[in-house]
Structure formats: C-alpha cells, structure tokens
Amino acid sequence: MTTLRLTLTDDQRALKAGVIDICKRYPGEYWRELDAKREYPEAFVNELTRAGYLGALIPTEYGGVGLGIADGSLILQTVHEHGGNAAACHAQMYIMGTLLRHGSEAQKKKYLPKIATGDLRLQAFGVTEPNAGSDTLMLQTTAIRKGDRYVVNGQKMFISRAMQSDLMLLLARTTPREQAKKRGEGLSVFLFDIRNLKGLEIRPLRMMMNHSTNALFFDNAEIPAESLIGEEGKGFHYILDGMNAERILVASESIGDGRWFVDKAVAYSGQRVLFGKPVGANQGVQFPIAKAHMAVETAQLMRDKAAALFDAGEPCGPEANMAKYLAAEAAWDAGNACIDCHGGYGYAEEYDIERKFRECRLYKTAPVNNNLVLAYVGQHVLGMPRSY
Numbered sequence: 001m002t003t004l005r006l007t008l009t010d011d012q013r014a015l016k017a018g019v020i021d022i023c024k025r026y027p028g029e030y031w032r033e034l035d036a037k038r039e040y041p042e043a044f045v046n047e048l049t050r051a052g053y054l055g056a057l058i059p060t061e062y063g064g065v066g067l068g069i070a071d072g073s074l075i076l077q078t079v080h081e082h083g084g085n086a087a088a089c090h091a092q093m094y095i096m097g098t099l100l101r102h103g104s105e106a107q108k109k110k111y112l113p114k115i116a117t118g119d120l121r122l123q124a125f126g127v128t129e130p131n132a133g134s135d136t137l138m139l140q141t142t143a144i145r146k147g148d149r150y151v152v153n154g155q156k157m158f159i160s161r162a163m164q165s166d167l168m169l170l171l172a173r174t175t176p177r178e179q180a181k182k183r184g185e186g187l188s189v190f191l192f193d194i195r196n197l198k199g200l201e202i203r204p205l206r207m208m209m210n211h212s213t214n215a216l217f218f219d220n221a222e223i224p225a226e227s228l229i230g231e232e233g234k235g236f237h238y239i240l241d242g243m244n245a246e247r248i249l250v251a252s253e254s255i256g257d258g259r260w261f262v263d264k265a266v267a268y269s270g271q272r273v274l275f276g277k278p279v280g281a282n283q284g285v286q287f288p289i290a291k292a293h294m295a296v297e298t299a300q301l302m303r304d305k306a307a308a309l310f311d312a313g314e315p316c317g318p319e320a321n322m323a324k325y326l327a328a329e330a331a332w333d334a335g336n337a338c339i340d341c342h343g344g345y346g347y348a349e350e351y352d353i354e355r356k357f358r359e360c361r362l363y364k365t366a367p368v369n370n371n372l373v374l375a376y377v378g379q380h381v382l383g384m385p386r387s388y
C-alpha cells in the first residue's frame with residue numbers, strides 16, 4: 001500500500017537546506033536584472049547542476065543521484081519559494097524520463113552520465129507547433145528516414161531553451177496521419193544534438209516573462225537514425241508516459257510561488273500601518289491571503305499524493321493533473337492577494353512581485369492549459385462525455 005508522509009525526512013531537510021544555500025546567492029536583484037534583459041540564468045543553472053540537483057532523478061548507475069519525484073519536486077519548489085525561477089532548467093528533470101524509460105542502453109550510456117555532470121544540457125523539448133497546440137496529434141513536422149539519417153522538416157512554436165540546450169527531444173510525424181493504424185500512432189520521438197545543426201533555425205520570441213522561448217524552423221535538417229528513441233510510430237505514447245512527472249514537477253514550482261507570495265503578503269501587511277493599524281488587520285486584506293494559503297496547502301497535499309503514487313510505480317494521472325491545476329490556480333490567487341495587499345508597491349519592479357506574478361501565470365496555460373485538465377478530469381476521472 002502506498003503511504004503518504006506528511007513531514008520531510010532528515011535527508012529531505014538536508015536536500016532543501018542545500019538548495020536554499022544556493023538560492024541565497026541569487027537574490028531578487030539577480031532575477032530582476034536577467035528578466036529586464038531576457039537573459040538566461042546561466043550562473044544559477046550551472047551551480048544547481050554542479051551540485052547535482054538537476055541530475056537528482058537520474059539513476060546512480062548513470063551518474064545521477066537516483067532520487068524520486070518527491071525529492072525532485074522539493075528541489076524545484078524550494079527554488080520558487082526563495083524567489084527564483086526553476087523553469088529555466090526544470091525540463092531536464094522530466095525530459096530525461098523518456099530517455100530512461102524508452103531509450104536503448106547505448107543511448108542511456110551515451111547521454112545520461114554527461115547530463116548528470118552538466119557536460120550536456122537536455123533542456124529543449126519540441127512538441128508544440130503553430131497548428132498543433134493542445135491538439136498534439138495534429139502536429140505536422142515530419143521526420144523521414146533516408147538511409148542512416150532522418151530528414152526533419154516543419155515548424156515548432158514556443159520551444160524553450162533551444163539556444164541554451166545541447167540536446168533536444170523532438171516529437172515528429174514519421175507516418176502520415178491518414179496512414180497511421182491508430183489515432184495515437186505515427187509520431188516518433190528523437191533525441192539529438194542541436195548545436196550547429198544544419199537546417200535548424202532558432203528565432204527567439206520575447207514573451208511576457210523571461211523564459212528563453214523560440215520558434216524553430218527545420219528545413220531538411222538531417223539527424224542520425226540512431227536519434228530515434230524506442231520504436232518508430234510510438235512517440236506519442238512515450239510522451240504521454242512522461243506527462244505525470246511533468247505535471248507533478250510544474251505543480252511544485254507553482255506551490256513554491258504560492259508560498260513566496262503568501263510569505264511576502266503576510267510580512268508586508270503586518271508592517272504597513274494605515275488608519276492606525278497594520279493593513280493586515282483588515283479582513284478585506286487578511287482573508288484573501290488566508291484563502292490563498294489554504295489553497296496552496298491543498299495543492300501541496302495533492303502534489304504529495306501524486307508524487308507518492310508516482311514513486312511507488314502506481315497510476316497517478318488524476319492526482320498529477322489535479323495537482324497541476326490546483327497549484328497553478330493557488331499560485332495565481334496568491335499572486336493577486338499579494339499585489340492587492342501591497343497597493344501600488346505591488347507593481348514596482350524592485351519588490352519582485354510583478355515579476356513573480358508574470359512568471360506564475362504561465363502554469364495556467366503550459367505545459368497543458370487548465371481547461372484541458374478540467375476536460376481530463378471530467379472525461380477520464382468522472383466518466384463524463386468527451387469534449388474534445
């Protein structure tokens with residue numbers, strides 16, 4: 001029977017303390033400056049990698065720390081609780097799961113040890129396209145086998161960290177849609193080096209927040225045939241397999257954001273005195289903060305449940321999706337409560353609240369938008385009619 005621990009173990013406390021030590025060296029000014037210039041947090045990501053935190057989920061036989069998703073979640077949550085943004089490097093934790101579960105032994109030996117040491121970065125995940133957002137099966141990028149290569153053509157949209165990553169995990173069509181035997185077949189996953197890849201153009205997109213996101217254009221880009229992960233045509237299922245991990249880890253970042261907003265709101269509303277008392281004494285200020293705190297706590301419980309099931313090898317689709325939804329909404333509500341209690345100061349860059357507010361908004365939309373999570377719960381958990 002899977003059990004749920006409600007307190008951190010000594011090892012987890014030590015893990016958290018180590019991440020906090022690093023975060024203290026990267027205060028608000030660091031993130032603010034990079035945000036203004038839309039620059040990648042190289043120094044922070046390198047330090048987190050060198051300390052082993054980004055290889056936490058890689059098994060020890062491939063040079064990683066061999067921890068579970070509950071520990072990975074704790075790492076990302078802690079970064080966000082301390083004002084940082086792990087979105088710059090979180091993909092490595094869940095992308096490598098596809099390689100681990102479905103890659104060949106040769107692929108794992110080739111890549112995982114170097115990812116664990118930081119000699120290779122696996123931070124780019126190419127799924128979304130201009131005509132295939134939530135509807136992944138509509139994707140049009142093709143990878144056609146020619147001898148010992150695949151030739152890739154098409155366009156990808158919102159592919160983050162393509163300029164900072166050495167490797168990319170790509171989902172592309174290897175069998176035309178109409179020839180695929182089943183709806184979810186005909187797509188394949190590839191893992192390959194994108195540094196100086198001929199036929200790949202990367203165009204940065206300036207977004208609402210600092211996220212290193214790009215449009216990609218593949219024009220007869222040739223990648224080695226051994227880039228294929230697992231079996232040709234099964235890629236959509238491999239990507240689905242990795243989604244629970246992605247949901248749990250992203251939920252953890254939202255939980256961290258929610259805690260950061262609540263802490264900031266409590267501190268400020270206790271010290272800002274108006275009409276002879278702290279603003280936090282007013283129910284109009286206090287209650288939204290109390291509600292936000294309860295929502296963050298609830299999301300964390302669901303995230304912990306999802307992580308416990310995941311680490312026990314149990315099915316956890318409903319819990320992982322619900323955790324992602326609850327956490328993204330809780331962080332957003334906490335952000336609003338935090339801005340409200342700060343009055344005009346909530347909008348001032350030097351308080352970091354507006355930056356965090358922009359950053360946390362993303363998780364209502366990506367990696368899966370919250371409407372689709374509701375549709376999943378309605379259809380797959382409650383057995384209601386299919387809406388898409």
Ligand SMILES: Cc1cc2nc3c(=O)[nH]c(=O)nc-3n(C[C@H](O)[C@H](O)[C@H](O)COP(=O)(O)OP(=O)(O)OC[C@H]3O[C@@H](n4cnc5c(N)ncnc54)[C@H](O)[C@@H]3O)c2cc1C
Pocket residue numbers: 124125126127128132133134135157158159160161207211213362365366367368369370371372375387388
């Ligand atoms: C900053 C950023 C970084 C990203 N990084 C990556 C990345 O690294 N790799 C990658 O592959 N993708 C990435 N994405 C893409 C992201 O995963 C998609 O934006 C997301 O999946 C939604 O797809 P879409 O933008 O095409 O919206 P659409 O799918 O076009 O949806 C538009 C709207 O319609 C609603 N909607 C759609 N279908 C339904 C339905 N059936 N029922 C109810 N409502 C519906 C949605 O809620 C949404 O509000 C990133 C996006 C952003 C903004």
